[in-house]
Amino acid sequence: MYISSDFSRLEINLNGCLENYRYFRSKLEASTKLLVLVKANAYGHGAVQFASLMEEAGADYLAVAYPIEGIELRQAGIKSPIMVLTAGTDSFEQIINYGLEPGIPNMYSLRILCEVLQKRGMSDFPIHIKLDTGMHRLGFMTEEMQELIDFLQTCKAVKVKSVYSHLAAADDPCCDDFTLGQVQLFRENADKLTEAIGYKPLYHILNSAGIERFPQYQFDMVRLGIGIYGVSAIPGNHLSPVASFKCKILQIKTLQQSDGTIGYGRHGKIAPEGTVIATIPVGYADGVDRHLSCGKGFFMVNGHKVPTIGNICMDMCMLDVTGIDAKVGDTVTIFGEDPTITELADILGTIPYEILTSVPRRIERIIVK
Numbered sequence: 001m002y003i004s005s006d007f008s009r010l011e012i013n014l015n016g017c018l019e020n021y022r023y024f025r026s027k028l029e030a031s032t033k034l035l036v037l038v039k040a041n042a043y044g045h046g047a048v049q050f051a052s053l054m055e056e057a058g059a060d061y062l063a064v065a066y067p068i069e070g071i072e073l074r075q076a077g078i079k080s081p082i083m084v085l086t087a088g089t090d091s092f093e094q095i096i097n098y099g100l101e102p103g104i105p106n107m108y109s110l111r112i113l114c115e116v117l118q119k120r121g122m123s124d125f126p127i128h129i130k131l132d133t134g135m136h137r138l139g140f141m142t143e144e145m146q147e148l149i150d151f152l153q154t155c156k157a158v159k160v161k162s163v164y165s166h167l168a169a170a171d172d173p174c175c176d177d178f179t180l181g182q183v184q185l186f187r188e189n190a191d192k193l194t195e196a197i198g199y200k201p202l203y204h205i206l207n208s209a210g211i212e213r214f215p216q217y218q219f220d221m222v223r224l225g226i227g228i229y230g231v232s233a234i235p236g237n238h239l240s241p242v243a244s245f246k247c248k249i250l251q252i253k254t255l256q257q258s259d260g261t262i263g264y265g266r267h268g269k270i271a272p273e274g275t276v277i278a279t280i281p282v283g284y285a286d287g288v289d290r291h292l293s294c295g296k297g298f299f300m301v302n303g304h305k306v307p308t309i310g311n312i313c314m315d316m317c318m319l320d321v322t323g324i325d326a327k328v329g330d331t332v333t334i335f336g337e338d339p340t341i342t343e344l345a346d347i348l349g350t351i352p353y354e355i356l357t358s359v360p361r362r363i364e365r366i367i368v369k
Contacts (some may be wrong), residue, residue, distance in 0.1 A: 008247035008282050009335075009364045012045055013257035014053065016240030020228050023059050023239065027211050033221035035083065035201065036228055039069060043357035044242055044287075045227050046365035048076040053367075054150075054228075055080050063223065067091040069075035072099040083128055083162075086138075092116045096125070101161060105130040105138035107147060109159070111350070127162040129201070131189050133182040150198040158318055162202035162221065163190040171209035173235040179210075183217045209233030231342065231352045241321040244336030245359060249301075249328050251279045252321070261310070262318055267294050270311025276322045278331050283315045287358035288334060291348055293317075301326050302332040 016066070016316045025034060036059045037043070042050035051073050063083040064070045071094060087095060087102030089112045095102050104110050104127050108147025117125050129148070132139030138228070140148055152160065152248055165186045169175035169293060186205050194200050203219035208227030212234050227233070230242045254276050255262070278301070284290045289297075295307040302325060309320040319332070335341045339354040348355070 007364075008245070008280075008286065009245040009326060009366050010045070010359055011234070011246060012049065012053075012365055013240065013242050013244065014369050016230060016242045017050075017053055018057060019240040020230060020242065021054070021224075022234045024208070024211055024222075024224050024227055026219055027215045028222065031220075033204075034219050035059065035063055035204065035221055035260065037063045037223060037225040038073070038355045039063065039065035039199065041069075041138065041361065043226065044359045045229060045283035047077070049079070049365055049367060051076075051078050055104055055303055060221070063081035067095050067098075067100060069097050070095070074098045074100070076269075081126075089113075092196055096122070101126045101128060103128045103130050103138075105132075106140065107144070107151065110148070110155075114157045123156050124159040125157060127158045128162045128164060128194065129160055131163060131165040131186055133167045133185045133189075133205075134178065135164070135168045135182075139165060142169075142185070142189060145192060146222065147155050149193060152197050154195075154342055160193070160197060160201040161332075163193060164204045164223075165236055167205060168208050170207060170213060178283075179214065183214070191203055201340060205340050210341045214236070226353060229356065234359045241340065243341070243356065243359075245282075245363070246336070247280050247332050247334070248331050249278045249326060249332060250281050250316070252326065253277050253279075263310025265311055268318060269349070274322075274361075275320060276311055276324075278306075278321045278326055278330075278332070279316055280319065282363075283313045284318055284335060285314045285362060286363055287288075287355065288312055288317060288356070289358070292344070295320070297344065297347055298336050298339060300336075302330060305339070325347060 036054045038047050038051045041047045061081050065086050067084055070084050082103050085103045089109050092113050120197045130139040132141050167179055170179050189205050202221045204221035206222040208225050211222050229238045232239045255270050256274050257270045282288050290312045293311045298307045304324045306319045306321050309318050335344050341355055344355055345352045
């Protein structure tokens with residue numbers, strides 16, 4: 001029995017990140033602006049670190065979901081324009097104070113923002129108008145466009161920096177007709193707004209999948225999300241993995257059937273010939289989904305795929321390393337090049353986004369080349 005004190009980390013591959021950035025940039029015209037999404041702690045990669053990388057790489061815009069995320073970036077020294085996709089109505093004062101740019105999805109939000117700006121004597125504050133073209137989550141519907149236009153023609157407190165919408169199924173070829181319909185409706189309503197206000201805002205509708213599959217509709221700007229983090233919408237197109245979740249073996253035990261069982265609920269069964277287990281310092285509180293318990297998931301140890309054994313705990317889990325040359329302090333890869341984030345997502349019946357964003361802040365993010 002041996003014990004180690006090394007703990008876990010999420011390694012962010014700088015070169016992989018830049019390779020993905022260049023790949024998506026190559027799909028675009030030189031004049032097309034590139035917005036990179038760093039919401040949800042940069043999809044679990046570390047918002048401040050990743051925003052800094054994207055700023056250095058030349059991204060034109062950054063985007064977050066909530067004001068508090070944008071404030072964190074500003075306090076960390078990020079200077080790039082930051083769009084807040086879900087601005088709400090309670091944080092407009094902070095949005096203004098920190099130089100953030102809110103997405104506006106309805107008249108209620110727009111009226112409240114304009115009231116705040118007018119009280120402060122401000123004009124031409126940058127906003128981004130969200131159009132609902134079929135996602136039906138947030139945004140102005142076609143029948144609401146005239147009310148929006150009438151208001152914008154008289155309100156000098158704001159200036160429309162961009163008009164945007166979101167594709168619901170750009171990654172699914174079976175939905176291409178629907179996607180093209182979204183693009184067409186977006187163009188019609190955006191053009192109607194532009195003509196009425198008398199100046200041309202930026203247009204953007206493409207997400208990562210849209211950039212790969214419909215680059216002809218890049219308009220003035222595109223929004224790069226999951227693609228920059230290494231997940232492609234095109235089967236067989238292998239982008240560079242950016243995040244590798246790793247830890248080190250804490251302890252190794254050789255158990256016999258007479259020792260009983262392994263883990264909570266006694267679900268880890270010891271083989272008749274004995275079982276060697278390695279305990280590692282990650283669990284479901286670290287984003288290792290409990291549904292990977294009891295051999296349903298596997299991780300990489302010294303070039304070997306080893307299954308989990310027993311139930312995954314909150315802060316630890318056990319691996320069956322029987323027959324594997326493994327020792328305390330050896331590195332275990334939860335996901336990275338092997339297994340990939342997509343492989344784990346397939347096992348769990350989910351998407352890579354969920355796995356990435358489940359890795360909590362207590363896991364240290366380390367940038368490596």
